[in-house]
Amino acid sequence: MVKRLRELALIYKGLSDDSFRVLLTLNSLGLKYEYVPLEEIERITKLTPSRIIKSLKELIDVKAVVKHKTTQSFRLTYLGLDLVALKKLSDSGVLAYLGTRVGVGKESEIYVAKTPTEKIVAVKFYKIGRVSFQKIKRVRAYALDESRWFSLSRNAASREYTVLSKLSNYTSLVPHVYAHVEHSVVMDYVDGVELYRYKKALMPEKILRSIMSALRSAYVDLGIVHGDLSEYNILVSVSEGEKPYIIDWPQYVYRDEPGAEKLLLRDVSYMVKFFKENYGLEKKVGDCLEFVKGLRDEI
Ligand SMILES: Nc1ncnc2c1ncn2[C@@H]1O[C@H](COP(=O)(O)OP(=O)(O)O)[C@@H](O)[C@H]1O
Ligand SMILES: [Mg+2]
Structure with missing residues (x-):
């Protein structure tokens, strides 16, 4: 069965402000907790319980968040992390528009996007562990959560950003980079x-x-x-x-x-x-x- 992917840009546009607040909170607490308890989400977002529940439901529906099997605690999926990165890139004025997915690599997904000055750029989201994670999940009921891989993806994005920004000083044969946030790198879109x-x-x-x-x-x-x-x-x-x-x-x-x-x-x-x-x-x-x-x- 082929599941139709809902486009990232559509999901992003459909989310409420409350949901973004919850997403950002889950992301910042993700280093401390594997699954973030509901009380912690309440404490940090300062939203009312009913608004948080509504947001969590919305986020779970679009598969940006998953709930722990037994407890009232939650974590981001890679899609959730994509949304966090996009929110930060948009708030900091790096990106103004997100287009469609133009590439899938071994460990990444690449989207085309535009900056506020209409420059066309590529956003590379690292997805380290995604393939092995899905394979493990197919053969075993129990698998490590994919969020365990987030730090490797953040690290890869940071390394790629650093090296590309330095290399551009010496050669024009690599894409220019503009920013890196979480597990993403924004660079020139190469029409090639x-x-x-x-x-x-x-x-x-x-x-x-x-x-x-x-x-x-x-x-x-x-x-x-x-x-x-x-x-x-x-x-x-x-x-x-x-x-x-x-x-x-x-x-x-x-x-x-x-x-x-x-x-x-x-x-x-x-x-x-x-x-x-x-x-x-x-x-x-x-x-x-x-x-x-x-x-x-x-x-
Ligand atoms: N800057 C870019 N401009 C246009 N397409 C790109 C760009 N970067 C990557 N891609 C596309 O995405 C694919 C995967 O990118 P890549 O950086 O090789 O990631 P991976 O680590 O997953 O192999 C590439 O083969 C290419 O088709
Ligand atoms: Mg590659």
């Missing part, structure tokens, strides 16, 4: 096609060179290695002359960490192999590695 779907590049060699120069900026200027580079984490913007954008950076490592060299070799050889298999390009992994490390100026 993932490299794995972009089969007939006109200038494959130029694309490969650009990818290597982005890795070089990361390595030489910032001292980091991407660590998960593949045709899934590169978006090619056709309208900008097949310009590649390297995305998905939260797993980056510093070049002096143990294992960094191995990851760099993996990233570089993976790309060289991809362009050899798809376009017959004969580049040497060793030459590309030297280029990325700043030991030669051409490839």
Whole structure:
């Protein structure tokens, strides 16, 4: 059975002010409690019990909140956390409009959105644990609550924001970032096609060179290695002359960490192999590695 997803933007628009107050409270108490007791919600929101019950009902209906099986206590779902992040991004003037979901990755969902100045941006919501959580739930009646994963998602968003904001100083081959709140990152929307779907590049060699120069900026200027580079984490913007954008950076490592060299070799050889298999390009992994490390100026 396929469940129709109600759009996030619709749910957001439909929520009352009371419900947002309850959501924000559940979020801020989520570090202290796995499930937040009703009395705590009353104490913090200062809403009357009947208004809180009404809000909780609304939030449970849209699956933003779940109730504990036996006690009068409640916690956010990932959808609830999305709504909290959106509320904060909207209140702080980062976002003015949320559009539809434009991407689903291994551990994230990406939405298109607009800033108050009508700039089109992408909002990446980390959903770490979501896949494994659903798998566990299918085979076992008892599963860890997905809220246990929130801190990992918040951490990934913060890492990706930090690295992208620094990298933008050195290369234009990554999206610009604007903000990060909770488990979300707001960045430039890249109007592009993932490299794995972009089969007939006109200038494959130029694309490969650009990818290597982005890795070089990361390595030489910032001292980091991407660590998960593949045709899934590169978006090619056709309208900008097949310009590649390297995305998905939260797993980056510093070049002096143990294992960094191995990851760099993996990233570089993976790309060289991809362009050899798809376009017959004969580049040497060793030459590309030297280029990325700043030991030669051409490839
Ligand atoms: N800035 C962006 N602009 C447009 N689409 C994006 C952007 N970032 C991600 N996407 C889309 O979302 C997908 C997943 O994003 P990604 O950052 O790779 O997340 P994951 O960690 O889940 O793999 C990408 O393959 C791409 O299709
Ligand atoms: Mg990815």
